[in-house]
Amino acid sequence: MNARLDLPFPPMPLALTAPELVDFQRVRERAMQSLFESLENLCEGTIVVDRDSRIVWINDRYVKRFGFATPEDAIGKKVEEVIPNTLMGEVVRSGKPILLDILEAEPMPFVVTRLPLKDDAGEVIGAVGFALYDKLQPLQPLYGRLSRLQQELAQAQKKLAEERRAKYTFSNFVGISPAAMELKRQGRRAARLDTTVLLLGETGTGKELVAHAIHAASDRADKPFVGVNVAAIPDTLLETEFFGAAPGAYTGVDKKGRIGKFELAHGGTLFLDEIGDMPPTLQAKLLRALQEQEVEPVGSNRVIKVDVRIIAATSVDLAKRVADGRFRSDLYYRLNVLSLTVPPLRQRLEDLPMLSEHILENIAQRTGLPHRELDASAIELLRRSPWPGNIRELRNALEQATLLSDHLRLSAADFASLAPAAEPVPGAADTSGTAAPLAPQDIPNYGEAIADFERQLIRQALAACAGKVPEAAQRLGLGRATLYKKIAALGIGTGGSAAA
Numbered sequence: 001m002n003a004r005l006d007l008p009f010p011p012m013p014l015a016l017t018a019p020e021l022v023d024f025q026r027v028r029e030r031a032m033q034s035l036f037e038s039l040e041n042l043c044e045g046t047i048v049v050d051r052d053s054r055i056v057w058i059n060d061r062y063v064k065r066f067g068f069a070t071p072e073d074a075i076g077k078k079v080e081e082v083i084p085n086t087l088m089g090e091v092v093r094s095g096k097p098i099l100l101d102i103l104e105a106e107p108m109p110f111v112v113t114r115l116p117l118k119d120d121a122g123e124v125i126g127a128v129g130f131a132l133y134d135k136l137q138p139l140q141p142l143y144g145r146l147s148r149l150q151q152e153l154a155q156a157q158k159k160l161a162e163e164r165r166a167k168y169t170f171s172n173f174v175g176i177s178p179a180a181m182e183l184k185r186q187g188r189r190a191a192r193l194d195t196t197v198l199l200l201g202e203t204g205t206g207k208e209l210v211a212h213a214i215h216a217a218s219d220r221a222d223k224p225f226v227g228v229n230v231a232a233i234p235d236t237l238l239e240t241e242f243f244g245a246a247p248g249a250y251t252g253v254d255k256k257g258r259i260g261k262f263e264l265a266h267g268g269t270l271f272l273d274e275i276g277d278m279p280p281t282l283q284a285k286l287l288r289a290l291q292e293q294e295v296e297p298v299g300s301n302r303v304i305k306v307d308v309r310i311i312a313a314t315s316v317d318l319a320k321r322v323a324d325g326r327f328r329s330d331l332y333y334r335l336n337v338l339s340l341t342v343p344p345l346r347q348r349l350e351d352l353p354m355l356s357e358h359i360l361e362n363i364a365q366r367t368g369l370p371h372r373e374l375d376a377s378a379i380e381l382l383r384r385s386p387w388p389g390n391i392r393e394l395r396n397a398l399e400q401a402t403l404l405s406d407h408l409r410l411s412a413a414d415f416a417s418l419a420p421a422a423e424p425v426p427g428a429a430d431t432s433g434t435a436a437p438l439a440p441q442d443i444p445n446y447g448e449a450i451a452d453f454e455r456q457l458i459r460q461a462l463a464a465c466a467g468k469v470p471e472a473a474q475r476l477g478l479g480r481a482t483l484y485k486k487i488a489a490l491g492i493g494t495g496g497s498a499a500a
């Protein structure tokens, strides 16, 4: 049996009697010389630079790879001029070796080793580099993976950058009513000034859209737009969300730490939605960040300078929160430099047909369903609705009608859920058992009310099952035949192929 160890280099000759191998200093010198010579023979490239990173020596093969005819053409030049992407200069500056690295080069990268050269006093006087090229073959799979990862990273970064760009401009703010025009005028003016903007207005009026538009019309347009919805993030996570966290700051933060939104928005705009919901401790920290234009990641004692424009929005009465002591007045004044009020839908009802048209087109595009129009009765009904949820509610109503009705021209009847008084289904949707009290004359006919309820339920089930009767029947716990009969009796269109 052969129990010999497989050494990566030829075994030492057993006769250690050669005179130059007797004293330690000479052994060391021999070893170094032999190491250098072996590497030089094995390697595609060897290079030595001085303390100014100028090439003092380079071998023939290597210099040719970078388009020079002879070593003499490269000697005396800065190493970066000959080898793009090299880190030899870095090794000279830091005095630290880079034992293994990949140097990008055409047509194939090199695996390289770079070592500092020091004089007897330990001063760095230059660096030596070895480039393995022929030996890269076994590393090919690894390198392939690395390039794939690099590509994926570049793509992800590009996608993120696109996402951080503003999605909307003022031309996306549909409306020509005086209230809408005035808002757009003020918004464009605010965009030119680089101040903090406070957007006021009920929920669903388009504050977020306006924030995007202000950013897009500002000098920061090609920098990131980053949004944080204060109301949507638990209080305990908000600080990290805003300011970031140092690596291992607390359990739950990934090992690498986390970048805060302030830092992400650097150079651009930070949109703070529902600012009124900010917990008091964080209000103080936010105020400091705004005043100092710097942030301190959680668990670090590092401050980071940031340059961000703040646009804050609130759907609650912030002045009242200040009066109640729930919102710091100093922060309020800091935010309220320039305020814009986005009007509620009921104050610009003349925009309703145009807005609906725009939203219906958007729904058709998104869902692939045919584009719907509104007839006069539908517009009349929509005009009479109070719209507490504003344009967001309008969008929901239009979406629901599109899903529940087959008509290409939607009429008032297709918006049954909007007109509770006209639709005698009291308490039908209310399963809590606490139906509102009814006046005697409002009590509906039992049979009609049940039929209405059934009709609505079946329509909803069909819409949820993309019009597939068998699936809707199963979900409803009905036989398929029973459901078909009910559909016919109640005059419900199933829409599309499923009816066949």
Ligand SMILES: Nc1ncnc2c1ncn2[C@@H]1O[C@H](COP(=O)(O)OP(=O)(O)O)[C@@H](O)[C@H]1O
Residues within 6 Å of the ligand: 172, 173, 174, 175, 201, 202, 203, 204, 205, 206, 207, 208, 209, 210, 355, 358, 391, 392, 395
């Ligand atoms: N003027 C407008 N034109 C077109 N769509 C609008 C307009 N205002 C709001 N919307 C739409 O209404 C919805 C709610 O708007 P959003 O900006 O989120 O409101 P807010 O932030 O005030 O709650 C979004 O889908 C938005 O695209």
Ligand SMILES: [Mg+2]
Residues within 6 Å of the ligand: 204, 207, 208, 273
């Ligand atoms: Mg909002």
